[in-house]
Amino acid sequence: MKSGKFILKIEKNSRSPWDGYSVHPVVANIDLGLSGRGFNIAEQGESYDWDFRWEKSLFCNSSLFFDLYLNKCTKGVVDFSIAIGINSWEFTEAENHLKVWECLKNPQFGLSGESAYAANVVRVPLSFLLLNGNPPVERLTWKSGLTDFAKVAEVVLQDFVAYGEPFLATIDSLPMLIRFLQNMDAKKGVRSVNASLAAAIYLFHAGEKDAALVELKYGFDARIRKAQSLNRDAEAIQALNCKYERYKNYLLG
16 A cells, blocks of 8 residues: 555545544545554454554565544544554464354354464554553543644554553564563553464464473363352353363474
8 A cells, every 4th residue: 555545535424423524634634644553454444334443464474554543533533543453364263263253152152164364473552552551641532623733643553652652562473472462461451353273373383283282271160260259050061171172283283
């Protein structure tokens, strides 16, 4: 994507939740700044969409991502939030290849079919990083009208450069990401589709099969203990065991 591509697409569309803009001016200006930092638009909001995503390719079919999603639009002012992290097609492709949903007789316990989206193996709100940064900044969301969009976009990019990129720099190599995922329990404010399973998959692709198997067993044992402590029924426990066996056979090759 060329820098500033969205600048040419700012137009009114009554179906859009972004104050009637298919691409709101603040989004276009954020796009301009992110494209200059190596991020390309991955999911473009259409007239009925609330979200935009930019990505920057990494290793093992993974990417850094920058998600921007609309909370509400009131009297011409759009209120939006931002999350950043790493997504993984390796994780999604493993889940799809193993057809893990077959382990789940009840869809409430997980996927009911193939996923068409990369899994968020690390996801954190940018507002959390600001609030817990140095110096701390209390900015839960960002707001923009049609008179201040350039300034708001500048603030968004400044926040990302000062607080977001330093966080991403701690997980943008394979060894660092694996260590981060293995210690996810100690990471406040950060979420993952399944940190230990993601770590096992990355270890496997790094050629560390034995370590991957150890991580896999550790993660599933912990999930089973948690399910038991929450008095989940036998079906839930059976689904976890089924999924573990499929992944173990997958890692064993």
